Amino acid sequence: MFSDPGRPQVARTLVGELAEHVGRRVTLMGWLHRQRRLSQVSFLIVRDRSGLGQVVVEDAGQAAQTAGLAPETVLAVSGEVVAAAQAPGGAELHRPQIEVIAAPVEQPPLELWRPTLSAQLPTLLDLAPLALRHPRHRAIFEVAAASVAGFREALDRLGFTEIQTPKIVGSATESGANVFALDYFGRPAYLAQSPQFYKQTMVGVFERVYETGPVFRAEPHDTPRHLSEYVSLDAELGFIADHHDVMAVARDAVAGMVDSIQSRAPGAIAALSLALPNVPAQIPSIEFTEALHLIGEDTGESLQGEPDLAPAHERWLSEWAVREHGSELLFVTGYPIVKRPFYTHPDPLRPELSNSFDLLFRGLELITGGQRLHRYEDYLRALRDRGEGPADYDGYLQAFKFGMPPHGGFALGLERWVARLTGAANIRETTLFPRDLNRLSP
């Protein structure tokens, strides 16, 4: 920074580096996070991307001047670094020269210095540009960033290639319902609900692919779990024996995400008091039918023939996994094929069941995945069974027409993962600028 010879030379020091500069004069730049006036001395807390730093104002005249600064004033503060055990980071700035870089035009409506923001969620979302500056709020998105980086790193190590596939698609074929329509140069187009068809297609090219990007669901439900746009971490791999090979990769992806949070976001772990899960080398696994049996035995419910797990059953199973296996993660495999998408591969020995899985984490489905059909004829049959012809699936079916290995994959919703990790009750807390039935801004 400031390295161009013709421009003013100011070396900026981050507050997190203060302790390395004890005895020297440095310049901090950041936001006025908080001000505390005592009778003899005032403290300015300056916030920058590295954390919070303390500036000591002893001069009464200067203290009177700084008293007029609104929170969130952007400052450059030069001064002498003094070791101080009670200051954040073990050092503070004395004898400051304070320059206002940019002043707020009005008093911020949130008190960012408080340990938590007390406003209601809708208010916090309306004020997101400000609320996200709160150390605990921004920490959530450090966890998100570290998670995505860890997902990519884990899959890179396993020979995956990152892809970028279109979000505007020509037909609403994947599920039909809950799709956003747009005007595409006068003809209809749709926003992709997932990269499913494209990631499968790309197995024919790279064998192992992943994508981290937005997906779109026109969710008519206003719940703490539904968004109309979220970030999906998707992977797909070929030359599998069955869904267990996909589960092994999903396990490594989650382990990579946890490792990455640990190494990249230690400050966020501390700010949020995060308890990260232990990811066992082999995540425990239970078959769907066995799971129903166990739950039924315990609760007295008659669950035989149920096609899916209810939320209460997922919670029961998560508790069971902690009790039986000491694991906060549990695979459930072999879901009935009726509730799975048309491209799902059946269990060869029990065709009413599927080579599919969910990964439960702390009582909620975190990942869904499975083996896909790979033979062209199987797709034609699956579509016929749904009463559909192959025409709308032309591009997708090409991949299977020309030789596709057995393959499968999985998807993980980033915001949901971060919500589970941080204990957020509403997925909007783990989305920078959420979109839902009622919310389109900021």
Next chain:
Amino acid sequence: MFSDPGRPQVARTLVGELAEHVGRRVTLMGWLHRQRRLSQVSFLIVRDRSGLGQVVVEDAGQAAQTAGLAPETVLAVSGEVVAAAQAPGGAELHRPQIEVIAAPVEQPPLELWRPTLSAQLPTLLDLAPLALRHPRHRAIFEVAAASVAGFREALDRLGFTEIQTPKIVGSATESGANVFALDYFGRPAYLAQSPQFYKQTMVGVFERVYETGPVFRAEPHDTPRHLSEYVSLDAELGFIADHHDVMAVARDAVAGMVDSIQSRAPGAIAALSLALPNVPAQIPSIEFTEALHLIGEDTGESLQGEPDLAPAHERWLSEWAVREHGSELLFVTGYPIVKRPFYTHPDPLRPELSNSFDLLFRGLELITGGQRLHRYEDYLRALRDRGEGPADYDGYLQAFKFGMPPHGGFALGLERWVARLTGAANIRETTLFPRDLNRLSP
């Protein structure tokens, strides 16, 4: 893979690893890329994600059987690895046992074994799921993946945080024109043309942010340079002195992308005979007015007062930079403010010019960026000058209302970068599944 105890155990070897297994029996899995039948012997070329491998069939009966296999048949081939200097990778498979995993249902309409595919671009795009399997075509997207990874790595090293911002937005404010409209639960919404407003907002939170994701332009132009959806690599940083600090980061990002291609995609460099640019520690830079002057002197054109560079001028400047500075990269700074977006920061000394830049690469604009306004009042004035009120910009303006440091950023179109690198004449060649005025599938 295949590690579940209850399932068949087959250790797969990639063709790229064959030479490590000379004298052993291994199993390859991949696509039948090509078959060559000589009088005494047949060769099967098997393609997997690591490259091409050779299988030698000496048995006449077996050769007659394999002759019937269509290209792109998915195979598992077990055999003995024999060192063979003339084979790709220095080893080949002998005495094969060949199992068909999946057979194409029809003869592929492209000959993937040919060094280049001769079909016209529209045909190749229609057949993308197949055409992308061609080693040269897939190599293009290895370069893309490595570029994105390098972009992220370079910015991670500089203290940036990755963000994910909404693609569905409530108003068409950023440029007004060329925006896709969608039906959002009965009210209008739009697809984001860039993460511009959000990345600026997030400077208030993280100081330094980047995003790699899709952007959408309803481009009514059917040209080799325009797409209606592309991948934008965006960065934004706070506490800058002016646009030169942004240029330094843009330089490091491009250098990181080149380094990453070198380390992650050596096979693609070879397949495409890529000549990567040398990225100087300081990329040469010329001011816009000086550039016009030089071009005018050389070509005799009268360019004084021109508000922007024409494509021919960009080409001239790129040639000049190679001649004068030995650099394929050239910054042009200080564009007239009239042609730049409303959030552009003027040059404080010459307010008709702006603190903006373009980075030219091989005759084309690769990056555009600059310093932004950071004071709330400046935004109000800039909007007023455009005849707009602040209401539509409510969420965006919040960030400036509550203290924002001087900041700036840049954007780089991934497909355009890869096109320049690979010499692709049409940006559709560097997009997996392009979207344009006429194309919505596959």
